[in-house]
Amino acid sequence: MKLVYTHENIAIASNVQSVLEAAGIETVLKNEFSGAGRGELGVFDTWPEVWVRSKAQYAKAQQIVDSISELPEGGEWLCRNCGEENGAAFFTCWHCQTVKPEF
Secondary structure: OEEEEEOOOHHHHHHHHHHHHHOOOOEEEEOOOHHHHEOOEOHHHHOOEEEEOOHHHHHHHHHHHHHHHOOOOOOOEEOOOOOOEEOOOOOEOOOOOOEOOOO
16 A cells, blocks of 8 residues: 555545545545544644555556646636636636636
């Protein structure tokens, strides 16, 4: 088994695990309940971890994790329809659902 992802938030780690499982990659979620050990254990030692069972699937799993971990490019943008300011993560205006111009 190889570690492919770790995060302090169990919901995010579980989501990554679900994406990998949906791609046909067998995974194991470790440290799922270790948050209670914080203080006695190092903080990073208690973070949930997603492990890939097969070394042969590790490269594919890492590629998927990298692709979903990338931040959107660019900064905030103004909607050409309603003038509302939208964050870089929005591909459509949150106010009027107009598609981002360069998308």
